[in-house]
Amino acid sequence: MRRRLGFITVGSMLLAVLTVAQPAAQAGATAAAGSATVAEGRATIHGQPSTDADTAARLSTAYWTPERMRAARPAPMSKGVDEPDGEAADRPGRIGAPRDVAAPAAPLSSAATHGAAPAGSGQGTQAVNASPGVGRVFFTHNNEDFFCSGGTINNPQANMVSTAGHCVHPGDGGSVWFDNWVYAPEFTEGEPLHGLWSAKEFTSVEGWVDWGYLWWDFAFVTMHPLHGDRLVHVTGGQGLSVNKSKSFSAMLLGYPGEPPFDGQSQYYSSGTTKAAGVQRVKLKDCPLNRGASGGPFLRAWDNDLRFGYVNSVMSYKYSGNMYGPYFDDDVLDIYTVAKNKQ
Template sequence: MRSTRWAGGVTAVVVLGGMLVHGTAQAATTADAVPGKASAAVVQQSGTSEKDVLAAWTPERMRAAKPADVPTERHGAEPQSHVLPAQSAPGAAGPKVRPQGPAALAALSQSQVWTTHGQMPATTVGKLYFDEPDGGHQCTASVISSTNRSMIWTAGHCVTDGAKHWYSNFVFVPDYAGSGEPLGRWTWKSVSAPNGYFDGKDSDYDLAAITLWPRDGVRVANVTGWQGYKFGSGYDWNVYEFGYPFDTHPARTGITGQQLRYCTGTTWRPGIWPFQPDQEAIHCDQGHGASGGPWLDDLQLAHGWGYLVGNVSYHPDDNSDEERSPHFGDAAINVYNAQQAA
């Protein structure tokens, strides 16, 4: 196993204003030289075979994988740019979806276990395993709409340390429900994150996308279904939030990391103008392990999909249930477009 690092000879792609700029590691300098560099996407291609990635994740290592460390709030000197046109797409049901009927969205800040597996939305959400230099870790990720039918979404701190070092050996296990792999394992082909997180660990950019290899010629979204997304839009949504937390904020007992949990509620932009981070907030207690979990607006249980408008990032106060996501502006658009081209 190895940890791929940003160094000479490592192929990189930087996305600036929706345009792909290809090159070697020196592409980071290109991002540094233009306005909006923090919103640009940096891309890493997998240099490890699918066989080796799968072999790295034995059942024992998966059980021992620790939840990713959650970053503290941190802001760089450059705000996220908002010049690209809004971008969105609907979700779609996978072959195993069964209508559940409509349900009213009532605020639920103390997360509960999601018990309905084997159908959307659960089939589109899963555990993301990866290697950091100190060993195996895990986060949450979700399958989203893409032309390559192979893209998942997670948090930036689940793919990079924020100091120009990538994590490695990413494996996605959708619809994880405490044991087993009902929809199999899917290995990574490439990953992208905003330069603002990759080089600076800025909380306003804590997002990432990963493209997965097909398995036996079948693409992941054609098995799981996929969620829609809305980028470059507002801050106020009515969402379901999903994740696999190992703890909660405030702390309570009985949270094991082995169950898919959810909250529901209304989001808002935190802070007081003009001192507002480019983030969204919600009341939800999900902690470590839920990182990267989707915030889904307008989730209709009758068809199992909604629109990805945020991802679990961090709690500004361990004793509060206020949880944060980066706002999905130009950085999300660039990261998404980079993986569309991967």
């Protein structure tokens, strides 16, 4: 579909995103008409539309056994377009007033407080509490099981996850979105502490889905209730910011899956972001790798509350730097389409 628009020590600066070579620049890439258009897809389980919450929970739990989750591989990144002239023409920037369009919310229950993530090495030595509003994403593509990362967003329906576009769709112009998509918030030591939540609908942008442009590599996923509960009510949710400075103090959270990591617990990376390209940001010198892609760049991180404001998502890594799309009014348009979906 298309239309307009308990404390957890996470480790020292380690959260991982895709360790990938710089995507090859496609010479002469030009702006594609309508690439800011919303792209939407209904989630599927075993290739069939996921329409009923109880059935989705039953089928997802049956499919994603502990053995299958352990065997899932960190998702590779689809070959994306990284061409500065094309980016400037395609996404020149709709930067309005800086806004916090959603505020962080704690869970309604105090149950979302558990798990001890292993400490890592990297920049900084501070203890960082793992967030129940960040989790590991699982999905199937071409009969193979993969994982990414994502963050819960405090939206009006209390049911939203932010992630990378390449964690929901290969960005190849096809109509097939990833299958068997579930979210395991605060996945710790290989355990889904707060259950497996089944995707209901994907909302991304045509610039990623049809063209694979890295500057559009983000998505929002609305989730089915689980046992009658809504996701944000159980885990709490991150806030969402747009049009903020491209240079900000960032906390990145996710699930790295390549050595020295195994994707079984949450890690972090922190530092000050810088502008990259026309509409992207980067965090320099991040020891991150595949599996954390889709995890949030968080500004105004509160280590006691364990939430902040999503201001980008991890997209790809090049030359030691982590990159993500800049969140401006273009992203706000996509969020506005997705935020009230049941």
